[in-house]
Amino acid sequence: MHNVWLIAKREYLERIRTKAFLIATILIPLFMGAFVFGSGYLASRTRSSAHLAILSSDTSFSADLKHELQTGKNSGMTVEVLASNSPSNSDEIRANLDHNLQSKSGDLTGYLVVTPAAQTNVRPTFTYVPRSAGDISTEDTLSAAIQNVLTREGLTHQGMGPSDIAALMAPVAIDTSKTGDSRAAFGAAYLLFFLMYMVIMLYGMNTARSIIEEKSSRVFEVMLSTIKPDEMLAGKILGVGAVGITQVGVWMLAAAALGSTSLATGLTGSGHALISATQIVFFVAYFIFGFLVYSSIAAALGAMTNSEQELQQLNMFLVIPLAFCFLMIFVIVRAPNSTLAQIVSLIPFCSPLLMNFRISLTTVPPWQIGLSFVLMSLTILAILWVASRIYRVGILMYGKKPNLPEILRWLKYS
Secondary structure, eight states, X not given: OHHHHHHHHHHHHHHHTSHHHHHHHHHHHHHHHHHHHHHHHHHHHOOBOOEEEEEESOHHHHHHHXXXXXXXXXXXXXXXXXXOOSHHHHHHHHHHHHHHHHSTTOXXXXXXXXXXXXXXXXXXXXXXXXXXXXXXXHHHHHHHHHXXXXXXXXXXXXXXXXXXXXXXXXXXXXXXXXTOOHHHHHHHHHHHHHHHHHHHHHHHHHHHHXXXXXXXXXXXXXXXXXXXXXXXXXXXXXXXXXHHHHHXXXXXXXXXXXXXXXXXXXXXXXXXXXXXXXXXXXHHHHHHHHHHHHHHHHHHHHHHOSSHHHHHHHTHHHHHHHHHHHHHHHHHHHOTTSHHHHHHHHSTTTHHHHHHHHHHHSOOOHHHHHXXXXXXXXXXXXXXXXXXXXXXXXXXXXXXXXXXXXXXXXXXXX
């Protein structure tokens, strides 16, 4: 145990004194916080400012749509209404509009062609031609505006007055004072997810890089005369993990201090803290287990390779489970207590990220939380058993990368 402590201490002090550690400790949470909350804030404040043209023979509908696009909640567009009196006139106008879109000096974002229906009580057809096929934001805003105008026209035909229509279509205010702003809650959960993703990936790969560095410098051959391979592996995992815990601890203390300020609670709109003490506790706990899972895999990968280039070719064993977790957060956001969400959050390779994400969004049954820790513990023991046997042979292997049969033979060595 003394040797394990010496290795862990060396790994910890060597990394915590670097400028990279200090910079990452300060900049990563600032960057992630600015990205998550800044993008959400800008999205809620940004209004579409596209320049559109509406080609239609129905002047009343065109005027209503123009007013909706210019004064809507998330729209501040510039709209031109062009009346078409005949098919030939319409073709000529469309040719001019197409020329504007194709010209570099053109100022149009796109144009909408409204074709009246052949029968009464049937909606007209709409054709939108954009300058950029990827401008889905303008298309969505235009679609919502058309829906509002058609709804108002339908209610007017039913005999409702303008005041009654305005009252019926007024935005609905939802009181979330008991639980806090849902946008802020999602932003906090998203921020914690990305921090977990980055630190697990970063420190897991640091374990592998540490092994490769010492392996390439042949330091192992000297150290192995006094230290067992298993002790060296344990020391490296504990040392690098302690660096990660230190960094995460600083981040969580900063988050707790920031969350208790009036500025942070004001962002939620209800006095609730952005990140609660429960979220911080579970974040640290799941980070420890997640690091042990992925650093054990990384240690085995580092023992099997001889350079950073070879390690990059094998890091898919770390990236694929983490990428899968990233894809599943969109499923969990919509239904955090669905059967699929419960199953994937109990997978040991996904629990550190997805179970912690669910805890940040909803109330997770205690038995599921306990089961996730049990499954992760069993997985860690199994991975460490495999990694230690690969490690004790692989650290002294130089030259070509071992193939699968060779790795299986390593597992049989005592």
